[in-house]
Amino acid sequence: MKQKIHPEYQQVTVTCACGNSFHTRSTMCKDIRVEICSACHPFYTGKQKFVDTAGRVEKFQRKYGGEYFKRTKK
Template identity: 35%
Template sequence: MRKDIHPDNYRLVAFKDMSNDDVFITKSTAETRETMEVDGVEYPLVKLEISRTSHPFYTGKSKLIDTAGRIDKFKNKYKKFDKKEGKKEASKEEK
């Protein structure tokens, strides 16, 4: 094996799924400024929006997560391309 190819900051890190507050600890080199105490031990903390405990593929449940109104922003942005809405707006403009 080649020497000196692995990072030096490989350590235990706590990953927290913010959608269901699940925490798991694994080794990582992820940079973080926050820490979290788990069972009396302080770990660097990485916050996740989705993990294996909340992802629909692994849970078998179809769950819609609206993070910071992204779905509403998408709908508003592309509402003008909706055929039904487009016809209504066009008829209003003609009047």
């Protein structure tokens, strides 16, 4: 087996949009940002809350620049 081919496993900080943050380990970057975590997700809190899906649609449209919808309407 080849030695030293695996990415480094390091400690990262995960930060939620609600302000909650926690530490875990990953081979990804130093900091990870998430929109929903266990501290604010309705399943874990037991509270019903509106999840912003409009932001996700806008993010999709920015990513594909509206070209996706133009191609599918043919």
